[in-house]
Amino acid sequence: MSTPNPGMDAETFDQFLDQLERYVRERLIPAEKDVIEQDKVPDDILAEMKDMGLFGLTVPEEFGGAGLNITQYAKVVQTMAYAAPAYRSIFSINVGMFNSAIKNGGTPEQQAEWWPRIAAGEIACFGLTEPGSGSDSAAMQTMAKPDPDGNGWILNGTKRYITNAPHADVALIMARTEKDALPKNAHVSAFIVPMDTPGMSTSSPDKKMGQAGSHISDVMLDDVHVPGDALLGGETGQGFRFAMMSLDNGRISVGAASAGYARRALDSAIKYANERQAFGEPIANFQLIQQMLAESWTEIYAAEAMMADVTARVDRGEDTVKHAAAFKVFASEMCGRVVDRVVQIYGGAGYLAEYDAERFFRDARIYRIYEGTTQILQLQIAKRMLREYAQSV
Template structure:
């Protein structure tokens, strides 16, 4: 539920201007350098974007899910890398602490995350364990007043720049009940990073392996102070994260629609702008319709989330639809641009590559289908 519509409208308008005036002009530089300029990161800190969803008592903006979705729709209008640098602090990097952390953990870490002093990261995926969070193999063995971690995490977003990791590790028997969540500072002895991954798209968003070799951390790093709660924490975190990603997908789809309309108006073939050709109009109409559907799904599910309703199915449905939808919109955008759409001189080229990842992280499309079907059958 939006608490103050005028205030949130002003925030969304501020982010909209920031995206268009500051971020969009830097997209080509990010593509070339595979990094976000430090000046932009500093601007994001000063705007409070690192703490959008972190509660106000800890220095964040304390946005509701609907409010966060409205901001994510605006951030989705530019290259995903910009959103990603703040995304883990607001989402999977901080939500585990917000939802299940002890008072001491919240008091120490959340203000630092909200200010952007600390960049958080979420370490779940492993070389042989992706969407199956209950099967993590990284171990955390209690040793006196410490835990000793061993294992490898893979494709971890923001790992090369992270100051702290939320790590899912096994403290007990096989299955979900044996998984626990830990807060692990990046400078912990025994923690090391692999080379930065070379990815298909989303340049500027850096990922790499995170290795734990007898990495010793204090026992109070266990989130919530209780073993066996990690799987539950991960599932609660992912619900909100899926809605956030669905909103970003929809914002990107809107950008692709706008790029397609602008190109169709200016490109002349057969003596008239291609916007006047019916088959071009059909592709534009399909993209606009799907984008509107995605926006409607995201905001409805976000309102349900804020009302405290069970939204496992709705969050999975929104993430499934919006991530698949933006792929179709990107494909049409390239088609409308013709040969130009295959060239790096036009932004639709990198967006076509960028959006492919949305169908993989926060749970693949196939995982979302299984979740939706399970919820339907168990109703």
């Protein structure tokens, strides 16, 4: 078990969350049209988000962050996810996976260098997935070889589907430091690589089904020279372990985002059902419409209860691999069911781009894929269950 994290003072956090809720409704939601049309978070809003400290939520206070614990962080993500997904996406890698890796695996020197920088708003990306390997780390092709001219490393390879890569300032890159796959993924190490390092480049942002304003692209590494202190933790063979620990936070973030966006979609459906008339009365009066509303609210409530449980476990220092995976699976699948019902409640209008329901449906689909597909996480949950059973008999 790790050391419990008390987080921000409860009263101060409640005030911050109230302020954030107003900001989401009064500033972010009205700007969604611009985000969609421009396919980017407007520069003035991005600056505001940095000034609010959103890029350093989980960074310790002594390094310029807010020092939130995971329970508080998940509530912030859920609140932000009520608006367009791009708002959450642009800061979530910083405060979720990148910061988690620095916290769990970084040396004191790496923490002292990078925590203040990401808290100030430098944008991070997380380079694990490749064209030929996602969940299968044994197939990873990106290589890191010792620099023959110094104590550093030379990185070569390509990463794929990397969120924030087109505008990131720094990347955490997973690379093989051994040619052959070793037990427990000890052939994979992690490197902190500024994106302006010679040899680093990105492809054009990929065109996606949804989530306008949130950008992903390939990251290409062509003889990228990094110093020895770029190796996370100063030790080879630990990269995959740090990545997996970071992904627990990433999965909690996706689960929280799924719950927040499902709530937004349901609120939209309730409003529409009360306004839309059929047979001389609001369709909200029809029992089968009410059934879809009730099922959606019930499932969102269940996801929120799971979120409260898993984040409390993390903050107590418990091993939450199974719980984080289960929360992400349930919440992301739940969000998919909710937005599908919302389209159904809207009826024909739900298929038209001029109504929000169509966008909700497209945006929500990715939640069941990234940070571990539903199917990969089900395997992970089952393997952990069977391992626990074997240890108990």
